[in-house]
Amino acid sequence: xxxxxxxxxxxxxxxxxxxxxxxxxxxxxxxxxxxxxxxxxxxxxxxxxxxxxxxxxxxxxxxxxxxxxxxxxxxxxxxxxxxxxxxxxxxxxxxxxxxxxxxxxxxxxxxxxxxxxxxxxxxxxxxxxxxxxxxxxxxxxxxxxxxxxxxxxxxxxxxxxxxxxxxxxxxxxxxxxxxxxxxxxxxxxxxxxxxxxxxxxxxxxxxxxxxxxxxxxxxxxxxxxxxxxxxxxxxxxxxxxxxxxxxxxxxx
Amino acid sequence: xxxxxxxxxxxxxxxxxxxxxxxxxxxxxxxxxxxxxxxxxxxxxxxxxxxxxxxxxxxxxxxxxxxxxxxxxxxxxxxxxxxxxxxxxxxxxxxxxxxxxxxxxxxxxxxxxxxxxxxxxxxxxxxxxxxxxxxxxxxxxxxxxxxxxxxxxxxxxxxxxxxxxxxxxxxxxxxxxxxxxxxxxxxxxxxxxxxxxxxxxxxxxxxxxxxxxxxxxx
Numbered sequence: 001x002x003x004x005x006x007x008x009x010x011x012x013x014x015x016x017x018x019x020x021x022x023x024x025x026x027x028x029x030x031x032x033x034x035x036x037x038x039x040x041x042x043x044x045x046x047x048x049x050x051x052x053x054x055x056x057x058x059x060x061x062x063x064x065x066x067x068x069x070x071x072x073x074x075x076x077x078x079x080x081x082x083x084x085x086x087x088x089x090x091x092x093x094x095x096x097x098x099x100x101x102x103x104x105x106x107x108x109x110x111x112x113x114x115x116x117x118x119x120x121x122x123x124x125x126x127x128x129x130x131x132x133x134x135x136x137x138x139x140x141x142x143x144x145x146x147x148x149x150x151x152x153x154x155x156x157x158x159x160x161x162x163x164x165x166x167x168x169x170x171x172x173x174x175x176x177x178x179x180x181x182x183x184x185x186x187x188x189x190x191x192x193x194x195x196x197x198x199x200x201x202x203x204x205x206x207x208x209x210x211x212x213x214x215x216x217x218x219x220x221x222x223x224x225x226x227x228x229x230x231x232x233x234x235x236x237x238x239x240x241x242x243x244x245x246x247x248x249x250x251x252x
Numbered sequence: 253x254x255x256x257x258x259x260x261x262x263x264x265x266x267x268x269x270x271x272x273x274x275x276x277x278x279x280x281x282x283x284x285x286x287x288x289x290x291x292x293x294x295x296x297x298x299x300x301x302x303x304x305x306x307x308x309x310x311x312x313x314x315x316x317x318x319x320x321x322x323x324x325x326x327x328x329x330x331x332x333x334x335x336x337x338x339x340x341x342x343x344x345x346x347x348x349x350x351x352x353x354x355x356x357x358x359x360x361x362x363x364x365x366x367x368x369x370x371x372x373x374x375x376x377x378x379x380x381x382x383x384x385x386x387x388x389x390x391x392x393x394x395x396x397x398x399x400x401x402x403x404x405x406x407x408x409x410x411x412x413x414x415x416x417x418x419x420x421x422x423x424x425x426x427x428x429x430x431x432x433x434x435x436x437x438x439x440x441x442x443x444x445x446x447x448x449x450x451x452x453x454x455x456x457x458x459x460x461x462x463x464x465x466x467x468x469x470x
Binding site: 154155157158159160161162163164165168172248249250251 | 302303304305306320324325326328329332333334335337339341351352354355356395398399402
């Protein structure tokens with residue numbers, strides 16, 4: 001293998017590996033042959049489509065179009081995160097604002113520091129990483145918020161009945177939810193290089209970049225994931241807790 | 253003018269009607285025991301008084317003004333509700349007793365804390381005690397002290413002694429009676445008929461979401 005250049009003939013030979021999987025399924029009567037074929041065809045078609053699409057976008061090299069693409073990614077992520085928070089009022093809007101703020105600020109710092117350039121081939125994959133990370137974090141935050149407002153109802157009502165406003169009555173729950181959203185990112189940062197060689201670094205090494213160079217990118221990725229998750233989780237929790245109260249400051 | 257006036261108040265939770273057309277007057281300084289079978293709507297009655305929930309029909313007047321027109325936070329500082337199972341937060345007794353001061357952005361009044369400690373028979377060094385080391389009776393007394401730090405006008409007690417032993421119950425009963433004598437209105441939900449009649453001026457019986465009887469005891 002030379003860098004990231006895989007020839008079509010190499011791919012054809014590699015596709016024989018699918019047959020191995022099919023043979024196992026057939027002889028072990030796993031009845032997974034049809035599923036395997038569908039998944040392989042889907043993977044190939046989807047990847048070819050996204051490959052040509054990205055090639056087209058990278059070729060355009062139009063900042064406005066790149067921004068539009070990033071906004072679409074943010075909207076999709078917000079839509080998915082809001083589905084995780086069924087009890088969250090205005091979940092879609094709050095998720096979009098939080099993800100946009102977290103990812104936007106991180107991208108600004110990365111571009112202004114010169115770590116990356118505002119070009120589609122850099123902005124699009126980096127945005128994908130931070131936006132999807134923020135999406136997962138928000139889903140966790142929402143689940144924790146909804147669960148805590150249910151299970152810690154007496155605690156919240158005790159604080160309300162002592163004359164506290166809705167924020168001091170909920171601040172512990174908000175903090176716990178932000179923590180829940182951020183912990184997976186912090187934990188995975190802790191084990192980087194020990195347990196996992198992350199996708200971006202692996203990709204760079206496969207493409208021929210020296211490992212010492214590749215870790216620089218991975219360090220940047222770690223920083224940007226931490227900041228995006230922190231900002232997005234913080235904003236989403238502080239924007240959504242009020243939805244658990246009515247305008248008479250009663251827990252719904 | 254009644255301090256708390258219920259005018260045909262109903263409360264529905266979804267399809268479930270918990271209170272129906274309740275009308276009652278509570279005068280300032282009253283000591284009212286609220287009794288009735290489980291699920292009859294006693295706790296709902298107390299939660300309506302301190303506006304943790306709003307009536308679905310009818311209206312509640314506080315000193316002549318509709319509760320819905322008043323600031324809920326200011327109102328709950330005057331009318332305080334104590335839960336059957338005390339909820340203490342943070343790690344120490346101090347975390348709990350400083351909370352009412354912190355939400356009012358005031359410095360703690362040590363004299364007031366000490367005076368309530370002695371009323372509720374808590375040792376003066378209790379402030380630093382960890383919550384997990386407290387007995388059930390001590391937890392309930394701390395929860396009551398926390399409610400009384402800023403001398404509410406009305407004290408709503410929801411079966412606060414139901415899990416306490418005889419000694420702890422007596423301490424709480426006497427302290428509450430003393431607070432009532434100082435002018436605080438007391439509404440006490442209890443299951444214990446003896447406790448219900450011990451100090452109360454009035455005995456309000458709620459059954460099936462309706463007032464079954466209002467007895468004047470003294």
